[in-house]
Amino acid sequence: MTELATPQSHSSAPPILVSLRGLTVSFGSGPSQVQVLHGLDLDVHVGESLGMVGESGCGKSVTWLAALGLLGAHAQVQGEFRLAGDRFDGLNDRALSLIRGRRIAMIFQDPASALNPVHRIGQQLVEAVSLHKGLRGQAARAQAVRLLDQVHIPNAGQRFDAYPHELSGGMNQRIMIAMALAGEPDLLIADEPTTALDATIQAQILDLLTEVRRDQGMAMVLISHDLSVIAQECSRVMVMYAGRAAEIAATDNLFRTAAHPYTQGLLSCVPDVASPQKRLSAIPGQVPEAGRLPQGCSFEPRCAHSMVQCKERVPTLLPVAPDHQVACFLTAP
Amino acid sequence: MTTLLQVQTLSKHFQVRVPEGWRQRKATLRAVDGVSFDLQAGQTLGLVGESGCGKTTTARLVLGLTAATQGQVLFNGQPVESKRDATWRAQRQNMQMVYQNPLGALDRRLNVISQVLEPLLIHGLGDSLSQTEQAQELMASLGLPRPLWYRFPHELSGGQRQRVVLSRALILKPSLLVCDEPVSALDVSIQAQVINLLQDVQERLGVAYLFISHDLKVVRQVSDQVAVMYLGHIVEQAPPNQLFSEPFHPYSQALVSSVPSLWQGQNQKRHILQGDPPSPLSLQSGCVFQNRCPHAQSICRQVKPRLTPLNPERHIACHLFAENPRPSAVPGEARS
């Protein structure tokens, strides 16, 4: 199993935990079939925090939903997925359920609707604890309370019997995190975990994720449309556009020496609270629809540096510097 | 510069029923409580705060869409009433609103140009030919090319729809535009386009904006003055570069530091607030922020601080700043 071609594979890099190769996802069938992911390759190392950033339709969430088999029957998923070297693509639902929660956990965007409204939160936690740790009764409950403490829910014992709608968004997201931790997974996928929350609560939750990751030695994939959140939390970033990876780099490299025109565009169009005020240079045009991608590079219609070959062929991810890959003919012909 | 909008000790209280055990208790929900600010013509006032702070209610009060419990709104020196009479309708020509969800704000059955023309038709301005000309000119200047004029909202992208909403709002050449989360539902690259557009329009037409958002980055970009709201009160008001580089009010500090910055990356100083925002139902004497304030003193629990000017540009409602306009020690300096 080869790592993604990087000139830098020094021996100090932690081993690869999860690798996805050639991930392709389509929805529907026949003439109305739409392809949303086009052969994505992705590695997550043990203990690292990887950010996945992009706008609507880029496929950042679909990537992991597909890998975990959560897309439902109407999606066609192809590719080779490995967890610590063992393949897990093409497994049936029962086999995948052994990975979900236990090895790879996922938390979602709107915590209020991501928790079952008719079950008490304690009950939902105990369900996870029993499933992954085999505990029952009092032992399970004790472990659940411990998890609630770990995510800093005050008065955990009393809150145990509350229903999700009785608690705030921030609390519900902490409970989701607690549920995700129940199985002591190796990898946590956080899909826009703070987008639906208020600013001060966002900060609390991001802090919590960092703390938890450090304590458990867990790897984390943080999916967001917000570059600044990614900048703060992740050591490596993948920028996606229209179902393909545009750029993958260590965070510092990405923000200082972004090579892909889309990344550069994103960076200059986001207003920032600390940088000097200037007019935003917006990227013209809009993201193409999934079923109507241009031939050649998907970003070409909006790109200021478009060349002839950009209209004809799709660029592949190639290294341009240590720990920095770009899919663009401009930088990596 | 003339003062276009004057808001004076504006309050909106709702009487609600709170379930409590077997029965229901009557309570007062103070959505907006004693808010005052001014907006000059052609300027932008940004209103920020988290959910429950009262910013949307303030917007509705300013536009006269709902009646104030106390206080008043003066627009061009004239009071803004909420009765739907002829005066109110005439005032609509001068003040308009732009919403968060452009698809919801547009009529699905009418094509773009019909919706942009509609305000002209309602107020009976000009004849059919000049109306159409005005609409076409405005749409073109807002980046809506001719092919889109006869399309329907669901055939347009999010950014295009927001331009349509903007055209419809601007066709009457209002002097005030209230924007309630106008870019929150858009992709980041489209947000930038719309923000630039709003700024261009302001330069060209001299429209004043009351810009409401929970996204501090966007507010900083577009505003001349920013007011921070918490539980129905304005706690601090200042120009954006002052507010964001050196927030004074403890809540502003927490709010500003909660926004991750690309440029500071992982070295950012953080003031993390504990707990959740309390509900606007619970009443207590003193400052609304006392429960989460790291600097709360006994006076804070008894007396509600008033919004007082520290300097002509900066106002703050906090007892820490009550005595001297220039505080000797800005709280939070050696904090992480």
Next chain:
Amino acid sequence: MMRFLVIRFFRGLLTLFLVLSFAFLILRSTGDPAMLIMSADAPPEALEAFRKGWGLDAPLWQQYVGYFKNLAHGHFGYSMRDKSPAMDLVLARIPATLTLALPAFALKLLIGISAGVYAALHRNTWIDRLLISMSIAGYTMPSFVLGLVLVLIFAVGLGWLPSGGDATWQHAILPVITLSLGGAAVLARFTRSAMLEVMGQPYIRTASAKGLVWHRVVLHHAMPNAAIPTLTVIGFMIGSLIAGAVVVESVFSWPGVGRLLVTSVANRDLAVVQSLLLLVATTMVTANLVVDILYGWIDPRVRTGQAAQGKTA
């Protein structure tokens, strides 16, 4: 909660009052009990005597008030046909109707819910489409048509089952099936859409992501939520258990409450009809009340009331 129950209770009483008043007036506005119960060619003096004896010659408002006064004392009147107490007649027939209604109800739930859930989980497959078409056929077909068709096939054609009467348990089979299919069809449709709506919710994805196996996600997480809207339909079904039996009992000559209603209305046997309607209305009102209470039990959001957190902006 208490306040809620008390309000519903009084509303229920009001409903009963309105139903009974309506029935009272309608029944007396057409047809003449005297002519229907005694034969049409009875001598006019006999008819007069009959009317006088039953108080039918008094002004309408007097009869109305008198009726409710008696009701308040627990007197439900007498049958004009055989002079026995009306309510006793009605109550005597209930077991027969329940013999049909209860198994039919159980069948409705069983067939309807399983078909609905199965269709939802296999959406857009051939089996889903088949179930939908069958359910459309089921609830558009009038029950007497269904009943007669079944009789034609199984009783007349195949001779497997009897066509009428209530002598043996085999006599109950066709009526129970007829009674249950229409309701099962409606329930299947309803359950299917409730399930589809629930399965699209984010918390179902969370449950799967937790590592729960599929059948646990469906049974434990999806179905309790889908039960909430389905409960309304089921409650309505309970309420109309007795009323629904009317047609079926007539088709199959089953001596239950429904048949009694048909014959009593035809004869304008006023007290019996009124007692029957009182029974049906009470059942429906009680069923609705039970459903409302169950809602609170199943859906915690209804219990605690949603507005309390003050989420205005």
